[in-house]
Amino acid sequence: MQEKQIPAYSPAEVESAARRYWDDSQAFKAVEDPGAAAARPKYYCLSMFPYPSGKLHMGHVRNYTIGDVLSRYHRMRGFNVLQPMGWDAFGLPAENAAIKNAVPPAKWTYDNIDYMRQQLKALGFAIDWSRELATCQPSYYRWNQWLFLRMLEKGIAYKKTQTVNWDPVDQTVLANEQVIDGRGWRTGALVEKREIPGYYLGITQYADQLLDDLDTLDGWPERVKTMQANWIGKSTGVRFAFGHDIRDESGALIGDGKLWVFTTRADTIMGVTFCAVAAEHPLATHAARDNPELAAFIEKCKHGSVMEADMATMEKEGLPTGLTVVHPLTGEAVPLWVGNYVLMSYGDGAVMAVPAHDERDFGFAKKYGLPVRQVIAVGDNAFTTDAWAEWYGSKDGVCMASGKYDGLTHSAAVDAIATDLADKGGEKKVQWRLRDWGVSRQRYWGCPIPIIHCDHCGDVPVPDDQLPVVLPEDCIPDGSGNPLLTRDDFINVACPKCGAAAKRETDTMDTFVDSSWYYARYCSAGNDGAMVDARTDYWMPVDQYIGGIEHAILHLLYSRFWSKVMRDMGLTTVGEPFARLLTQGMVLNHIYSRRTDKGGIEYYAPEEITPIRDDAGRITGATLIADGQPVDFQGMGTMSKSKRNGVDPQALIDTYGADTARFFMMFASPPEQTLEWNDAGVEGAHRFLKRVWAFAQGYVAELRAAVPAASTLEGAKLPVALAELRRELHLVLKQASYDLGKQQFNTVASGSMKMLNALEKAPREGRQAAEVIGEGLSMLLRVLSPICPHITHVLWRDCGFGDDILRAPWPEPAESALVQDEIELMLQVNGKLRGSLRVAADAAKDAIEAQALASEAAQKFMEGKPAKKVVVVPGRLINIVC
RNA sequence: GCCGGGAUGGCGGAAUCGGUAGACGCAGCGGAUUCAAAAUCCGCCGCCGCAAGGUGUGGGGGUUCGAGUCCCCCUCCCGGCACCA
Numbered sequence: 001m002q003e004k005q006i007p008a009y010s011p012a013e014v015e016s017a018a019r020r021y022w023d024d025s026q027a028f029k030a031v032e033d034p035g036a037a038a039a040r041p042k043y044y045c046l047s048m049f050p051y052p053s054g055k056l057h058m059g060h061v062r063n064y065t066i067g068d069v070l071s072r073y074h075r076m077r078g079f080n081v082l083q084p085m086g087w088d089a090f091g092l093p094a095e096n097a098a099i100k101n102a103v104p105p106a107k108w109t110y111d112n113i114d115y116m117r118q119q120l121k122a123l124g125f126a127i128d129w130s131r132e133l134a135t136c137q138p139s140y141y142r143w144n145q146w147l148f149l150r151m152l153e154k155g156i157a158y159k160k161t162q163t164v165n166w167d168p169v170d171q172t173v174l175a176n177e178q179v180i181d182g183r184g185w186r187t188g189a190l191v192e193k194r195e196i197p198g199y200y201l202g203i204t205q206y207a208d209q210l211l212d213d214l215d216t217l218d219g220w221p222e223r224v225k226t227m228q229a230n231w232i233g234k235s236t237g238v239r240f241a242f243g244h245d246i247r248d249e250s251g252a253l254i255g256d257g258k259l260w261v262f263t264t265r266a267d268t269i270m271g272v273t274f275c276a277v278a279a280e281h282p283l284a285t286h287a288a289r290d291n292p293e294l295a296a297f298i299e300k301c302k303h304g305s306v307m308e309a310d311m312a313t314m315e316k317e318g319l320p321t322g323l324t325v326v327h328p329l330t331g332e333a334v335p336l337w338v339g340n341y342v343l344m345s346y347g348d349g350a351v352m353a354v355p356a357h358d359e360r361d362f363g364f365a366k367k368y369g370l371p372v373r374q375v376i377a378v379g380d381n382a383f384t385t386d387a388w389a390e391w392y393g394s395k396d397g398v399c400m401a402s403g404k405y406d407g408l409t410h411s412a413a414v415d416a417i418a419t420d421l422a423d424k425g426g427e428k429k430v431q432w433r434l435r436d437w438g439v440s441r442q443r444y445w446g447c448p449i450p451i452i453h454c455d456h457c458g459d460v461p462v463p464d465d466q467l468p469v470v471l472p473e474d475c476i477p478d479g480s481g482n483p484l485l486t487r488d489d490f491i492n493v494a495c496p497k498c499g500a501a502a503k504r505e506t507d508t509m510d511t512f513v514d515s516s517w518y519y520a521r522y523c524s525a526g527n528d529g530a531m532v533d534a535r536t537d538y539w540m541p542v543d544q545y546i547g548g549i550e551h552a553i554l555h556l557l558y559s560r561f562w563s564k565v566m567r568d569m570g571l572t573t574v575g576e577p578f579a580r581l582l583t584q585g586m587v588l589n590h591i592y593s594r595r596t597d598k599g600g601i602e603y604y605a606p607e608e609i610t611p612i613r614d615d616a617g618r619i620t621g622a623t624l625i626a627d628g629q630p631v632d633f634q635g636m637g638t639m640s641k642s643k644r645n646g647v648d649p650q651a652l653i654d655t656y657g658a659d660t661a662r663f664f665m666m667f668a669s670p671p672e673q674t675l676e677w678n679d680a681g682v683e684g685a686h687r688f689l690k691r692v693w694a695f696a697q698g699y700v701a702e703l704r705a706a707v708p709a710a711s712t713l714e715g716a717k718l719p720v721a722l723a724e725l726r727r728e729l730h731l732v733l734k735q736a737s738y739d740l741g742k743q744q745f746n747t748v749a750s751g752s753m754k755m756l757n758a759l760e761k762a763p764r765e766g767r768q769a770a771e772v773i774g775e776g777l778s779m780l781l782r783v784l785s786p787i788c789p790h791i792t793h794v795l796w797r798d799c800g801f802g803d804d805i806l807r808a809p810w811p812e813p814a815e816s817a818l819v820q821d822e823i824e825l826m827l828q829v830n831g832k833l834r835g836s837l838r839v840a841a842d843a844a845k846d847a848i849e850a851q852a853l854a855s856e857a858a859q860k861f862m863e864g865k866p867a868k869k870v871v872v873v874p875g876r877l878i879n880i881v882c
Numbered sequence: 883g884c885c886g887g888g889a890u891g892g893c894g895g896a897a898u899c900g901g902u903a904g905a906c907g908c909a910g911c912g913g914a915u916u917c918a919a920a921a922u923c924c925g926c927c928g929c930c931g932c933a934a935g936g937u938g939u940g941g942g943g944g945u946u947c948g949a950g951u952c953c954c955c956c957u958c959c960c961g962g963c964a965c966c967a
Contacts, residue, residue: 050967051967309883550967551962635960
């Protein structure tokens with residue numbers, strides 16, 4: 001078939017031609033079209049914007065290809081599609097780069113954006129670039145500041161103290177990431193906890209809505225909704241107080257003589273054998289005054305981590321205060337302890353301890369020899385204090401050794417006890433795990449918090465007409481604190497109220513603020529007069545949001561919260577920003593590191609090391625190629641700049657083209673699944689595209705002329721081979737459309753391979769053959785086009801199917817092509833596959849049974865025994881039980 | 883530690899409702915083409931077995947005519963844990 005010279009597949013030529021066409025025709029510019037909402041519904045397809053870390057990695061390629069496939073598919077289905085792109089441009093890595101290379105974060109960030117934008121363009125994503133934004137632009141972040149001020153007015157934003165990691169040597173606040181084994185990443189100094197003032201957003205005011213509205217999110221994965229619900233953590237319990245007579249020096253009762261606690265297990269109240277308070281609790285402070293050992297312990301608690309994971313895994317320790325509190329029901333004196341596992345920030349910073357029925361209390365009691373008192377019985381289970389058993393914590397038991405409450409179930413006992421505690425101020429209470437959102441960061445590269453501190457007027461909001469408070473872009477952080485502190489031109493300002501000399505706030509906002517509303521800003525791109533406008537009402541909510549599972553809780557919860565705030569302020573009409581969510585699995589790669597002499601961690605790229613493997617091929621260690629010395633293998637982890645394990649797609653694009661990179665990424669696995677990076681198989685993807693190219697060009701050269709202008713296939717009598725070919729093509733198409741509907745793109749890719757396999761084996765003689773092949777090829781190109789838009793764009797035109805595949809309708813399988821006269825059923829005997837049976841497609845159950853029992857395979861394996869039962873699964877199989 | 887998810891050939895993965903395990907690829911093996919190689923094409927390819935057959939979806943148990951799929955227990959891996967984004 002190679003008599004005529006077929007042009008070779010040249011990805012570079014094909015891809016630049018396709019992109020030129022899209023650019024010239026402004027193919028992806030999205031225009032609001034509210035009048036045609038019924039005929040041409042909008043489809044807002046959004047992928048999480050990247051942090052401009054330097055280069056794209058394969059996780060980005062996966063994320064944005066998924067979004068692009070969905071965008072292009074919906075476009076072919078007749079939707080008015082918006083797919084924007086921007087940059088989550090503030091953040092810590094820019095400061096780290098500045099520390100390392102003395103480059104201003106602004107320059108580093110903008111250079112990275114330029115490089116990564118060009119990479120995104122090279123991948124051929126159908127993005128409306130006219131809406132591009134970067135969160136470090138004053139035109140964007142002024143609206144962070146503006147909405148922050150509105151929240152302040154409404155009491156949603158407020159100021160209180162926050163706990164931070166403090167590096168005593170660098171005299172600076174550290175991010176959790178910068179604390180390694182309790183020490184500062186650069187100084188190696190023991191990190192201290194420090195209380196400093198900061199601004200908070202009252203996300204807990206929306207806790208109920210954030211929880212309840214999860215039920216409306218039908219397009220979200222269950223696992224994400226479960227994680228969010230658990231994070232919000234609504235628990236119903238009882239808040240009550242242990243009485244005491246502990247007084248400070250002035251003789252005043254501390255806390256009015258009440259030690260407040262919250263418990264979800266009030267039914268175990270008769271099993272309380274001690275109480276524990278946080279190190280920061282006023283009673284702990286009081287007890288430590290004349291107790292040096294306790295004071296030292298409290299001091300020790302103030303070091304150490306602020307991270308929940310560390311709190312949960314650390315050794316539970318405590319010291320008695322020597323004080324006692326009074327059990328509210330028994331009047332018994334209960335010893336009071338200080339425990340390092342009690343959090344001041346959760347509830348009242350104090351817990352009642354029931355060692356018999358709480359695993360943590362049990363461990364603590366065993367360690368310090370405190371009494372354990374069983375008050376819940378579950379069936380006949382025998383209780384011993386030797387070791388913790390799972391049932392001790394069960395809510396399915398009844399009270400015992402609890403006086404009048406004996407025999408009551410969990411909920412009945414909680415109710416009765418709450419009633420009995422009521423006259424002492426106890427009450428049933430809903431407690432949330434969710435905490436308010438601390439947004440102050442003691443960092444330079446972020447959005448300035450628009451507050452001015454005046455000696456006379458206090459904290460004064462910056463007036464709207466002075467927004468934005470612009471961040472100076474020429475600072476170079478050196479790791480020893482926020483450089484804004486030394487920028488007099490930034491700090492010194494007149495108080496907006498009294499005009500006296502005043503100081504600007506130097507804290508900046510958490511970058512999660514930036515990403516909490518960018519989706520709304522894309523819609524109203526370019527509006528300098530308002531945060532959002534009517535265009536946002538047209539596009540919102542996002543119809544399909546795509547991003548990594550790593551954002552399942554924080555980013556998505558903050559965005560949902562921010563949306564509700566904007567709605568309540570009348571800025572938008574939408575309370576849930578993302579109608580449908582696809583959480584992409586992480587793309588993993590090997591992580592190698594070494595500890596530095598200061599106790600920090602230095603990471604090495606996989607290409608810089610030689611792995612050491614055991615007999616099973618597992619990596620156990622590695623050496624650095626540069627010096628031959630060992631490095632640690634840290635396992636697999638998400639590709640990231642900071643761990644230096646990202647794989648840049650550039651080499652792939654340069655060698656094989658964007659279509660191959662996109663196809664390979666989609667083919668590798670279903671989108672939600674974690675993917676360990678491995679480029680074996682890229683060649684196979686490329687080989688497939690070369691075959692598609694050659695086949696289509698062969699069709700142009702040999703068959704196209706024989707294909708009639710109007711299809712004659714529907715209802716036509718085809719030769720068996722052609723009918724079977726056409727059936728297979730339409731069957732694969734049907735499957736591919738189904739798979740696209742469930743967002744399983746790997747099988748869409750393999751479906752396109754199956755179509756090509758079928759087409760290549762097809763008979764090529766006669767008009768009908770040419771027509772079936774032409775139909776199949778046009779289906780193949782359209783199914784493949786969302787994944788490989790460049791090659792399919794060029795081939796669509798070359799094959800004469802039309803000018804622009806973007807405007808081609810998604811192909812529909814012809815049901816008439818799928819019908820069969822005869823089908824094959826699997827034959828099992830006692831559940832084991834023993835053969836198969838061909839029967840008429842409409843054969844009756846009795847007839848099938850008879851045919852099955854008479855078959856040679858059945859006779860052989862039934863060994864003369866009578867059939868006890870015959871199971872017939874229509875269209876599938878027969879199972880003879882004997 | 884807690885919350886969420888995952889584990890299927892040498893590798894990536896497929897199997898829509900409990901009904902043919904391994905689609906489609908990669909790697910490998912054999913062959914064709916070639917002076918040779920690359921590229922391309924054809925065939926084979928879970929494991930054990932000459933075969934008949936047996937066996938097999940991380941491990942252990944259960945439900946069922948039938949389990950990768952449902953239930954219970956366990957192991958390992960990944961994501962999150964509020965200042966990485």
